[in-house]
Amino acid sequence: MSCPITRERVVELYYLEHRAKLLDIAAFLDRLDRARPGDETASEEDFRIRSLREALKILSENEPGRARRVLELFSDPSMEPLESAAGLKGAFGTYPGGDS
Amino acid sequence: MKYIDPHIHMVSRTIDDYQRMAQAGCVALTEPAFWAGFDRRSSEGFYDYFRQLTVVEPGRAAGYGIQHYCWLCINPKEAEDLSLAREVISLIPLFLERPNVLGIGEIGLNKNSKNELTILEEQIALASEYNELILVHTPHLEDKLKGTKLIMDAIKRNGNIDPGRVLIDHVEEHTVEIVLDQGFWAGMTLYPDTKCTPQRAVDILEMYGNERLWMNSAGDWGPSDPLSVPKACNEMARRGHTQAEIEKVSFKNPKTFLSQCSKFKVDG
Numbered sequence: 001m002s003c004p005i006t007r008e009r010v011v012e013l014y015y016l017e018h019r020a021k022l023l024d025i026a027a028f029l030d031r032l033d034r035a036r037p038g039d040e041t042a043s044e045e046d047f048r049i050r051s052l053r054e055a056l057k058i059l060s061e062n063e064p065g066r067a068r069r070v071l072e073l074f075s076d077p078s079m080e081p082l083e084s085a086a087g088l089k090g091a092f093g094t095y096p097g098g099d100s
Numbered sequence: 101m102k103y104i105d106p107h108i109h110m111v112s113r114t115i116d117d118y119q120r121m122a123q124a125g126c127v128a129l130t131e132p133a134f135w136a137g138f139d140r141r142s143s144e145g146f147y148d149y150f151r152q153l154t155v156v157e158p159g160r161a162a163g164y165g166i167q168h169y170c171w172l173c174i175n176p177k178e179a180e181d182l183s184l185a186r187e188v189i190s191l192i193p194l195f196l197e198r199p200n201v202l203g204i205g206e207i208g209l210n211k212n213s214k215n216e217l218t219i220l221e222e223q224i225a226l227a228s229e230y231n232e233l234i235l236v237h238t239p240h241l242e243d244k245l246k247g248t249k250l251i252m253d254a255i256k257r258n259g260n261i262d263p264g265r266v267l268i269d270h271v272e273e274h275t276v277e278i279v280l281d282q283g284f285w286a287g288m289t290l291y292p293d294t295k296c297t298p299q300r301a302v303d304i305l306e307m308y309g310n311e312r313l314w315m316n317s318a319g320d321w322g323p324s325d326p327l328s329v330p331k332a333c334n335e336m337a338r339r340g341h342t343q344a345e346i347e348k349v350s351f352k353n354p355k356t357f358l359s360q361c362s363k364f365k366v367d368g
Contacts, residue, residue, distance in 0.1 A: 001305055001306050001309055001310055001341070001345065003306045004339055004340035004341060005339050005340050013338065067300065067303070071245070071273055071274035072245065072274050074241065075243075075246065076212075076242050076243055076245070076246045078246060079249065081214045081250065082213040084214070085211035085213035086180055088210075089177055089211075091239070091240040092241065092242060093242065094241070095242040096242075
Protein backbone atom coordinates (compact mmCIF):
# COMPACT_ATOMS: atom_id res chain seq x y z
CA MET A 1 0.00 0.00 0.00
CA SER A 2 1.20 3.49 -0.73
CA CYS A 3 -0.40 6.83 0.03
CA PRO A 4 -2.94 7.25 -2.80
CA ILE A 5 -3.14 11.05 -2.67
CA THR A 6 -0.73 13.67 -4.02
CA ARG A 7 1.69 15.75 -1.96
CA GLU A 8 -0.42 18.80 -2.69
CA ARG A 9 -3.49 17.02 -1.30
CA VAL A 10 -1.55 15.93 1.81
CA VAL A 11 -0.67 19.56 2.44
CA GLU A 12 -4.27 20.67 1.91
CA LEU A 13 -5.63 18.01 4.26
CA TYR A 14 -3.12 18.20 7.08
CA TYR A 15 -1.18 21.48 7.07
CA LEU A 16 -3.34 23.54 9.41
CA GLU A 17 -3.71 20.69 11.90
CA HIS A 18 0.06 20.21 12.13
CA ARG A 19 0.78 23.93 12.12
CA ALA A 20 -1.37 24.06 15.27
CA LYS A 21 0.53 21.15 16.83
CA LEU A 22 3.85 22.87 16.13
CA LEU A 23 2.58 26.05 17.79
CA ASP A 24 1.51 23.98 20.79
CA ILE A 25 5.10 22.77 21.20
CA ALA A 26 6.45 26.31 20.82
CA ALA A 27 3.99 27.62 23.40
CA PHE A 28 4.81 24.75 25.75
CA LEU A 29 8.52 25.64 25.64
CA ASP A 30 7.66 29.33 26.23
CA ARG A 31 5.46 28.31 29.19
CA LEU A 32 8.36 26.31 30.57
CA ASP A 33 10.62 29.37 30.36
CA ARG A 34 8.08 31.53 32.20
CA ALA A 35 7.44 29.01 34.98
CA ARG A 36 9.13 29.38 38.36
CA PRO A 37 11.71 26.63 39.13
CA GLY A 38 10.30 24.10 41.62
CA ASP A 39 13.77 23.17 42.82
CA GLU A 40 16.02 26.25 42.92
CA THR A 41 19.10 24.04 43.20
CA ALA A 42 18.36 22.05 40.08
CA SER A 43 21.06 22.83 37.56
CA GLU A 44 20.09 20.46 34.78
CA GLU A 45 17.07 20.61 32.56
CA ASP A 46 14.48 17.85 33.02
CA PHE A 47 15.50 14.75 31.03
CA ARG A 48 12.15 14.78 29.23
CA ILE A 49 12.70 18.29 27.90
CA ARG A 50 16.28 17.47 26.89
CA SER A 51 14.92 14.54 24.96
CA LEU A 52 12.18 16.67 23.38
CA ARG A 53 14.79 19.16 22.16
CA GLU A 54 16.78 16.31 20.61
CA ALA A 55 13.61 15.03 18.95
CA LEU A 56 12.93 18.43 17.42
CA LYS A 57 16.26 18.19 15.58
CA ILE A 58 15.09 14.96 13.96
CA LEU A 59 12.05 16.75 12.55
CA SER A 60 14.35 19.00 10.55
CA GLU A 61 16.14 16.10 8.87
CA ASN A 62 15.41 15.41 5.24
CA GLU A 63 15.41 11.61 5.52
CA PRO A 64 12.15 9.63 5.86
CA GLY A 65 11.53 7.58 9.01
CA ARG A 66 11.41 10.57 11.36
CA ALA A 67 8.64 9.12 13.54
CA ARG A 68 10.60 5.90 13.96
CA ARG A 69 13.81 7.74 14.84
CA VAL A 70 12.01 9.92 17.39
CA LEU A 71 10.55 6.82 19.04
CA GLU A 72 13.97 5.16 19.06
CA LEU A 73 15.46 8.28 20.65
CA PHE A 74 12.84 8.06 23.43
CA SER A 75 13.48 4.32 24.01
CA ASP A 76 15.44 2.47 26.67
CA PRO A 77 18.48 1.17 24.73
CA SER A 78 19.37 -1.60 27.21
CA MET A 79 18.42 -5.27 26.87
CA GLU A 80 18.91 -6.57 30.41
CA PRO A 81 15.66 -7.18 32.36
CA LEU A 82 15.07 -4.81 35.27
CA GLU A 83 15.89 -6.40 38.65
CA SER A 84 12.45 -5.55 40.08
CA ALA A 85 9.34 -3.63 39.06
CA ALA A 86 8.07 -3.36 42.64
CA GLY A 87 6.34 0.00 43.02
CA LEU A 88 6.70 0.79 39.33
CA LYS A 89 3.69 0.94 37.01
CA GLY A 90 3.87 3.81 34.56
CA ALA A 91 6.39 5.19 32.09
CA PHE A 92 7.89 8.66 31.62
CA GLY A 93 7.63 8.94 27.87
CA THR A 94 11.37 8.97 27.35
CA TYR A 95 14.31 7.05 28.73
CA PRO A 96 15.73 8.79 31.81
CA GLY A 97 19.19 7.24 31.40
CA GLY A 98 21.20 5.26 33.92
CA ASP A 99 19.69 2.03 35.24
CA SER A 100 16.36 1.43 33.56
CA MET B 101 -19.43 -0.88 7.13
CA LYS B 102 -18.98 -3.80 9.48
CA TYR B 103 -15.81 -4.09 11.53
CA ILE B 104 -14.24 -6.05 14.39
CA ASP B 105 -12.61 -4.34 17.36
CA PRO B 106 -10.14 -7.07 18.35
CA HIS B 107 -8.90 -5.41 21.56
CA ILE B 108 -11.19 -3.40 23.82
CA HIS B 109 -11.81 -3.48 27.58
CA MET B 110 -15.59 -3.33 27.77
CA VAL B 111 -15.66 -3.90 31.54
CA SER B 112 -14.52 -0.25 31.70
CA ARG B 113 -17.17 1.08 29.33
CA THR B 114 -20.82 1.95 29.74
CA ILE B 115 -23.63 0.24 27.87
CA ASP B 116 -23.86 3.37 25.70
CA ASP B 117 -20.52 2.45 24.17
CA TYR B 118 -21.86 -0.94 23.06
CA GLN B 119 -24.74 0.91 21.43
CA ARG B 120 -22.48 3.44 19.68
CA MET B 121 -20.11 0.71 18.49
CA ALA B 122 -23.02 -1.31 17.09
CA GLN B 123 -24.33 1.77 15.30
CA ALA B 124 -20.85 2.32 13.83
CA GLY B 125 -20.80 -1.23 12.42
CA CYS B 126 -19.05 -3.31 15.09
CA VAL B 127 -20.16 -6.93 14.76
CA ALA B 128 -17.64 -8.60 17.10
CA LEU B 129 -15.01 -7.65 19.64
CA THR B 130 -12.43 -9.41 21.77
CA GLU B 131 -11.57 -8.36 25.30
CA PRO B 132 -8.21 -9.30 26.84
CA ALA B 133 -7.77 -9.59 30.60
CA PHE B 134 -5.90 -6.55 31.91
CA TRP B 135 -4.99 -4.39 34.90
CA ALA B 136 -7.98 -2.84 36.64
CA GLY B 137 -6.13 0.36 37.59
CA PHE B 138 -5.28 -1.10 41.00
CA ASP B 139 -3.62 -4.29 42.21
CA ARG B 140 -6.03 -7.02 43.25
CA ARG B 141 -5.27 -8.52 46.64
CA SER B 142 -6.08 -12.15 45.94
CA SER B 143 -6.73 -14.66 43.19
CA GLU B 144 -10.44 -14.60 44.07
CA GLY B 145 -10.58 -11.13 42.53
CA PHE B 146 -9.33 -12.60 39.27
CA TYR B 147 -11.77 -15.51 39.46
CA ASP B 148 -14.61 -13.00 39.59
CA TYR B 149 -13.03 -10.96 36.77
CA PHE B 150 -12.83 -14.08 34.58
CA ARG B 151 -16.53 -14.72 35.28
CA GLN B 152 -17.26 -11.14 34.24
CA LEU B 153 -15.36 -11.67 30.97
CA THR B 154 -16.94 -15.03 30.17
CA VAL B 155 -20.51 -14.53 31.41
CA VAL B 156 -21.46 -10.90 32.07
CA GLU B 157 -19.90 -9.04 29.12
CA PRO B 158 -21.12 -11.47 26.42
CA GLY B 159 -24.65 -10.80 27.71
CA ARG B 160 -24.20 -7.01 27.59
CA ALA B 161 -22.76 -7.20 24.08
CA ALA B 162 -25.51 -9.49 22.81
CA GLY B 163 -28.05 -6.83 23.73
CA TYR B 164 -26.66 -4.79 20.82
CA GLY B 165 -26.01 -7.66 18.41
CA ILE B 166 -22.24 -7.68 19.05
CA GLN B 167 -20.42 -10.98 19.55
CA HIS B 168 -18.14 -10.83 22.57
CA TYR B 169 -14.98 -12.93 22.89
CA CYS B 170 -12.19 -12.73 25.47
CA TRP B 171 -8.66 -13.70 26.45
CA LEU B 172 -7.52 -14.75 29.92
CA CYS B 173 -4.27 -14.22 31.81
CA ILE B 174 -2.59 -12.37 34.61
CA ASN B 175 -1.46 -9.07 33.17
CA PRO B 176 2.19 -7.96 33.50
CA LYS B 177 1.40 -5.07 35.86
CA GLU B 178 0.33 -7.60 38.50
CA ALA B 179 3.02 -10.16 37.71
CA GLU B 180 5.65 -8.84 40.12
CA ASP B 181 4.11 -10.90 42.96
CA LEU B 182 5.08 -14.36 41.75
CA SER B 183 2.95 -16.37 44.18
CA LEU B 184 -0.23 -14.39 43.40
CA ALA B 185 0.51 -14.59 39.67
CA ARG B 186 0.93 -18.35 39.86
CA GLU B 187 -2.34 -18.73 41.76
CA VAL B 188 -4.09 -16.80 39.00
CA ILE B 189 -2.43 -18.88 36.28
CA SER B 190 -3.73 -22.02 38.00
CA LEU B 191 -7.31 -20.68 37.60
CA ILE B 192 -7.08 -20.08 33.86
CA PRO B 193 -7.60 -23.73 32.73
CA LEU B 194 -10.93 -23.72 34.60
CA PHE B 195 -12.21 -21.15 32.09
CA LEU B 196 -10.51 -22.15 28.83
CA GLU B 197 -13.45 -24.29 27.67
CA ARG B 198 -15.91 -21.41 27.97
CA PRO B 199 -17.45 -20.68 24.54
CA ASN B 200 -16.11 -17.12 24.22
CA VAL B 201 -12.51 -17.72 25.36
CA LEU B 202 -10.09 -17.45 22.42
CA GLY B 203 -6.75 -17.84 24.16
CA ILE B 204 -4.18 -16.41 26.56
CA GLY B 205 -3.83 -12.64 26.73
CA GLU B 206 -2.90 -9.94 27.02
CA ILE B 207 0.33 -11.34 28.39
CA GLY B 208 3.61 -9.51 28.03
CA LEU B 209 5.78 -7.07 29.94
CA ASN B 210 5.25 -3.69 31.59
CA LYS B 211 8.55 -2.51 33.12
CA ASN B 212 10.58 -5.36 31.62
CA SER B 213 11.45 -6.85 35.00
CA LYS B 214 12.76 -10.32 35.80
CA ASN B 215 9.56 -11.40 37.56
CA GLU B 216 7.39 -10.11 34.72
CA LEU B 217 9.52 -12.15 32.34
CA THR B 218 9.20 -15.28 34.50
CA ILE B 219 5.40 -15.03 34.54
CA LEU B 220 5.34 -14.29 30.81
CA GLU B 221 7.33 -17.48 30.15
CA GLU B 222 4.98 -19.51 32.35
CA GLN B 223 1.94 -18.20 30.48
CA ILE B 224 3.57 -18.89 27.11
CA ALA B 225 4.07 -22.45 28.37
CA LEU B 226 0.40 -22.59 29.39
CA ALA B 227 -0.67 -21.49 25.90
CA SER B 228 1.61 -24.12 24.40
CA GLU B 229 0.25 -26.86 26.68
CA TYR B 230 -3.39 -26.07 25.78
CA ASN B 231 -2.65 -25.07 22.14
CA GLU B 232 -4.16 -21.62 22.68
CA LEU B 233 -3.75 -18.47 20.62
CA ILE B 234 -1.70 -15.71 22.29
CA LEU B 235 -2.39 -11.97 22.47
CA VAL B 236 0.63 -9.96 23.62
CA HIS B 237 0.73 -6.59 25.40
CA THR B 238 3.92 -4.66 24.71
CA PRO B 239 5.13 -2.06 27.25
CA HIS B 240 4.44 1.63 27.19
CA LEU B 241 6.50 4.49 25.79
CA GLU B 242 10.25 4.25 26.50
CA ASP B 243 9.90 0.61 27.59
CA LYS B 244 8.25 -0.63 24.38
CA LEU B 245 11.21 -1.31 22.10
CA LYS B 246 13.19 -3.25 24.69
CA GLY B 247 10.08 -5.08 25.91
CA THR B 248 8.99 -6.09 22.43
CA LYS B 249 12.40 -7.65 21.78
CA LEU B 250 12.42 -9.46 25.15
CA ILE B 251 8.90 -10.81 24.52
CA MET B 252 9.71 -12.14 21.06
CA ASP B 253 12.86 -13.79 22.44
CA ALA B 254 10.79 -15.44 25.20
CA ILE B 255 8.27 -16.82 22.69
CA LYS B 256 11.06 -18.19 20.51
CA ARG B 257 12.77 -19.76 23.53
CA ASN B 258 9.63 -21.79 24.24
CA GLY B 259 10.18 -23.59 20.95
CA ASN B 260 6.59 -24.80 20.50
CA ILE B 261 4.82 -21.59 19.51
CA ASP B 262 3.95 -20.85 15.88
CA PRO B 263 4.43 -17.06 15.48
CA GLY B 264 1.43 -17.05 13.14
CA ARG B 265 -0.72 -17.86 16.19
CA VAL B 266 0.61 -14.88 18.19
CA LEU B 267 -0.53 -11.29 17.84
CA ILE B 268 1.86 -8.70 19.27
CA ASP B 269 -0.15 -5.62 20.07
CA HIS B 270 0.50 -1.90 20.50
CA VAL B 271 3.16 -1.75 17.77
CA GLU B 272 4.38 1.63 16.58
CA GLU B 273 6.79 2.83 13.90
CA HIS B 274 9.85 1.53 15.79
CA THR B 275 8.51 -1.97 16.50
CA VAL B 276 6.17 -2.96 13.67
CA GLU B 277 8.89 -4.10 11.28
CA ILE B 278 10.72 -6.38 13.72
CA VAL B 279 7.41 -7.99 14.74
CA LEU B 280 6.26 -8.68 11.17
CA ASP B 281 9.72 -9.81 10.05
CA GLN B 282 9.66 -12.59 12.66
CA GLY B 283 6.33 -13.93 11.40
CA PHE B 284 4.08 -12.60 14.16
CA TRP B 285 0.84 -10.72 13.64
CA ALA B 286 0.88 -7.09 14.75
CA GLY B 287 -1.79 -4.87 16.28
CA MET B 288 -1.95 -1.08 16.21
CA THR B 289 -3.71 0.50 19.17
CA LEU B 290 -5.42 3.80 18.46
CA TYR B 291 -5.06 6.14 21.43
CA PRO B 292 -5.36 9.92 21.55
CA ASP B 293 -2.11 10.58 23.48
CA THR B 294 0.00 7.42 23.55
CA LYS B 295 0.48 4.59 21.05
CA CYS B 296 -0.93 5.39 17.54
CA THR B 297 -3.33 8.03 16.36
CA PRO B 298 -5.61 6.91 13.51
CA GLN B 299 -3.47 9.00 11.13
CA ARG B 300 -0.22 7.32 12.18
CA ALA B 301 -1.84 3.89 11.99
CA VAL B 302 -2.76 4.54 8.37
CA ASP B 303 0.79 5.84 7.76
CA ILE B 304 2.11 2.52 9.11
CA LEU B 305 -0.19 0.59 6.77
CA GLU B 306 1.11 2.64 3.87
CA MET B 307 4.73 2.00 4.85
CA TYR B 308 4.58 -1.65 5.93
CA GLY B 309 1.57 -3.05 4.03
CA ASN B 310 -1.66 -4.56 5.29
CA GLU B 311 -0.68 -8.19 5.76
CA ARG B 312 -0.86 -9.61 9.34
CA LEU B 313 -1.87 -6.21 10.76
CA TRP B 314 -5.00 -5.12 12.59
CA MET B 315 -6.25 -1.98 14.34
CA ASN B 316 -7.96 -1.80 17.71
CA SER B 317 -9.22 0.83 20.13
CA ALA B 318 -8.07 -0.84 23.38
CA GLY B 319 -10.78 1.36 24.92
CA ASP B 320 -10.42 1.17 28.69
CA TRP B 321 -10.70 3.37 31.81
CA GLY B 322 -8.01 5.83 30.62
CA PRO B 323 -7.98 8.33 27.73
CA SER B 324 -9.26 6.17 24.87
CA ASP B 325 -11.97 6.11 22.23
CA PRO B 326 -14.14 3.03 21.60
CA LEU B 327 -14.93 4.37 18.11
CA SER B 328 -11.33 4.80 17.04
CA VAL B 329 -11.39 1.85 14.60
CA PRO B 330 -14.17 3.35 12.44
CA LYS B 331 -12.37 6.70 12.73
CA ALA B 332 -9.21 5.11 11.32
CA CYS B 333 -11.34 3.59 8.54
CA ASN B 334 -12.59 7.09 7.76
CA GLU B 335 -9.00 8.28 7.68
CA MET B 336 -8.20 5.59 5.10
CA ALA B 337 -11.19 6.65 3.00
CA ARG B 338 -10.15 10.31 3.29
CA ARG B 339 -6.82 9.43 1.70
CA GLY B 340 -8.44 7.48 -1.11
CA HIS B 341 -7.87 3.92 0.04
CA THR B 342 -10.44 1.52 -1.40
CA GLN B 343 -13.29 -0.08 0.52
CA ALA B 344 -11.62 -3.45 -0.06
CA GLU B 345 -8.40 -2.19 1.60
CA ILE B 346 -10.37 -0.78 4.51
CA GLU B 347 -12.34 -3.99 4.95
CA LYS B 348 -9.16 -6.06 4.89
CA VAL B 349 -7.62 -4.26 7.85
CA SER B 350 -10.77 -3.67 9.90
CA PHE B 351 -12.60 -6.96 9.31
CA LYS B 352 -10.85 -9.63 7.22
CA ASN B 353 -7.47 -9.54 8.97
CA PRO B 354 -8.84 -9.86 12.51
CA LYS B 355 -11.25 -12.52 11.29
CA THR B 356 -8.40 -14.51 9.72
CA PHE B 357 -6.25 -14.40 12.86
CA LEU B 358 -9.05 -15.04 15.34
CA SER B 359 -10.58 -17.86 13.26
CA GLN B 360 -7.52 -19.94 14.10
CA CYS B 361 -9.57 -20.61 17.25
CA SER B 362 -12.56 -22.69 16.16
CA LYS B 363 -14.82 -20.90 18.65
CA PHE B 364 -14.57 -17.62 16.73
CA LYS B 365 -17.48 -17.31 14.30
CA VAL B 366 -18.49 -14.18 12.46
CA ASP B 367 -20.48 -13.84 9.24
CA GLY B 368 -18.95 -12.29 6.14
